Amino acid sequence: KNEVEQSPQNLTAQEGEFITINCSYSVGISALHWLQQHPGGGIVSLFMLSSGKKKHGRLIATINIQEKHSSLHITASHPRDSAVYICAGFSGSARQLTFGSGTQLTVLP
């Protein structure tokens, strides 16, 4: 069974802080997605990774295939980064995404 575990569940930071959200996944998952869900409910795809590192603006995603671990980093956090961040693993055999439980991030001004 494909599993994805995220930590922490909740994270509160002060504006400007460096933030890290972690995701561990089971054997069988070949790619890892990071999603952002806004308070209104909309979901935005941030990254899709199968190896290495990707950067977009202040967001950086890394993946370590040997350790089956991925991290999402936010540099110079801002209150507008407040959202739920969800990692999801894609299994090629099951042809589906399995989602982590999400991390509620609150960035205080």
Place this chain on the structure above:
Amino acid sequence: DSGVTQTPKHLITATGQRVTLRCSPRSGDLSVYWYQQSLDQGLQFLIQYYNGEERAKGNILERFSAQQFPDLHSELNLSSLELGDSALYFCASSVPAGGNEQFFGPGTRLTVL
């Protein structure tokens, strides 16, 4: 704006009823995925269609069904609704059959009373 549209945005109905949720994928995307997000279960994959054919099935109840039409829009049919079916239903689309970036629609919030 992801380019994926979903209608309606909100739906309120009663137990036992049947509803249809509609999704139009981004232009050029052949794959459509349906997901359910409930408070107790989080996000769950329901079903995927690729170019009109069912490609993958997840935790979709027998009371639920979906199809993808020749113009690539998709519909998710939910019947004999129960209180526990109240959730946000998202569709997403991607160009290829799977494993690549998916673009999510705004979701349909279903409330079953």
